[in-house]
Structures are given as structure tokens and as C-alpha cells.
Amino acid sequence: MEKNNHYIKVKFWGIRGSYPVLNKDFLNYGGNTSCIEVIAGNHRIILDAGTGIIPLGDKIVREHISSADNLKDRKPIELTLLLSHIHQDHIQGLNFFKPANILSTKLNLFGYSGYNESLEKILSEIVYGKSFPIKLYDITSDYNINDITESEVIILKDGNNKPIVEKNMNIELVNTSENNNVYISVLKTNSHPNFGVLCFKISYKGKSIVYATDTECYVGGSKRLELFAKDTDLLIHDSQYTTEDYLSNISPKQGHGHSTFDMAMNTAQACNAKKLAMFHFDPSYSDDKLTFIENILNKKNKNYILAKEGMEICI
Secondary structure (H helix, E strand, O other), X not given: OXXXXXXXXXXXXXXXXXXXXXXXXXXXXXXXXXXXXXXXXOEEEEEOOOOOHHHHHHHHHHHHHHOOOOHHHOOOOEEEEEOOOOOHHHOOOHHHOHHHHOOOOEEEEEEOOOOOOOHHHHHHHHOOOOOOOOOHHHOOOEEEEEEOOOOEEEEXXXXXXXXXEEEOOOHHHOOHHHOOOEEEEEEEEOOOOOOOEEEEEEEEOOEEEXXXXXXXXXXXXXXXXXXXXXXXXXXXXXXXXXXXHHOOOOOOOOOOOOOEHHHHHHHHHHHOOOOEEEEOEOOOOOHHHHHHHHHHHHHHOOOEEEOOOOOEEEO
């Protein structure tokens, strides 16, 4: 990574919801499940750990190896991983994330289990325990799993690889332009079945992005999300269904905890987002269908785009 970048760079590694897909009809937009890489200053932040985190991990390991010929001289991998929730399509790449098995890696994971047990205990059972041959305590890196709540803000300070968590901090009162810190604030939405989902806002140098996956915006929208994302530079929003599929008489999707493309656009308009990236597409939506949708949406607003694997956005 370049040093002291005064911008936020976003790269999409997984843009599907529910389950990964791979065939010739899904090559343009991609078939991996949710994973987004964010570079803010000297910090690499990963949003969710669907299958997209696997090729991202491969890239990070290549960077690590190329940093020095001598093993001892290689630059340590330092990562912050944010889990929106623990549904399968947001954690299914964790087992195969290679940086976690490098001794010098410092990996700080934050999330919310939704149950009366810690996130560490839940992940140790459903990801690393009964369903996989490697257990959590077998992982060789400095791997820290932390529960995070809506009242807390994660601060990544320049030159410090250990995140600081502040309680009851009003990020709106902080002038993020005045320092090199990265601030990550949290909003819990309850429209997704079982236990809700965490949305994240990453603020750096007076700019921000908001990540709102697995949220369902009913009539009138989500006022709390609109306030949370107010004036953001980039809103990344769940867009799993077309309105037609959402309201289908044969197989309706209302109440499944996901938004339509129209819902995502309505939220972007309500919060005055400068740019909207729609993602978390239904795995049945082929390149042809998504291209057709994108052509229609581009006529409404050129700043509303459909995410593709490999797409990069700098703000």
C-alpha cells in the first residue's frame, strides 16, 4: 500500500448474495459472495468474508511475499475485518483466507453474533469447529475476534496496528480532516431475519463510505439508515431483487431481509449520497439481466452503478 493516501479506495471482490455462482453467464459481474476491500490511509479494511475474500487473501499474501526475499524482513500483514452478520454468504470464505495462517499477520475481526454468546465462540463452532478440520486455536496469526455494538466507534490510528474502541462517541462532532485516523461507526438494522445486521460507516479525511448489506427498506425507507448515511460520498447498498421479483405472486421475496434496486436508489436519494454502488445480487441474475437493469438505471442517474468484481472506486 502507498503511504498516507488522502483518499478512500474501494475494491469489490464479491458482489453476490445467498451463494456463489460460476458459469459463462456470470463472468462479467462475478459470482463470489460478499467481500469488499477498503484502503483508507495506511489501513486495509475488509467488509465481510464471503467467497470473495479468498482471491483477496491470495493477493495480500503475494504482496507480503514480494515485500522482501528474507522471511524475517517481510512486512507484516495488518488487517481489520468487519462482519455485518454471520449468515453463510458473509462468512463462507473465512476458512480459506490465507493471511490468517501467516504467523506475522495481525488480524482484528469485529462483528455481532446476534445470540447470547460471543462472536468468537459462535465462529469457533460454525466456521472452525464442527464444519472444518482446522479449529480456531490452530490458527497461527495474531487473530483477535471482537464483539462490537451500535454505541461504539472503532478508531484506526496512523502508525498503530491495534484498533481503539470508543463508547458513546458522536462521530458527527469529529472533524476527520484534521488527522490521519480512520473512524468506523456502526448501525444495527433489524429488517433482516433472525437477529439483524450491522451497517458500517468508514470516515477518513473528511470523506465517508457506508456499507449497508442485507437490509430491507420497506415503504417510506429506513429513516435510521438515511440519517446514518447522510451526505456520504459512497453508499454501498443491498440490491438483491428487482421490484417484479420482490412482489412476485408466485414466489414473493418481501420479508426476506433484502432490498430492491429501487429501494437502494430511494435510500441514496433520501440520504443525499454522492454515489451509489448496488450489490448483493440474487445468484440467479445473469450478466444479461444485470446489464439490462444497469442500462435502465443509468438513464435515471449516472452516479448509480451496479458493482462488478474487480471494480475500484476512489473517493
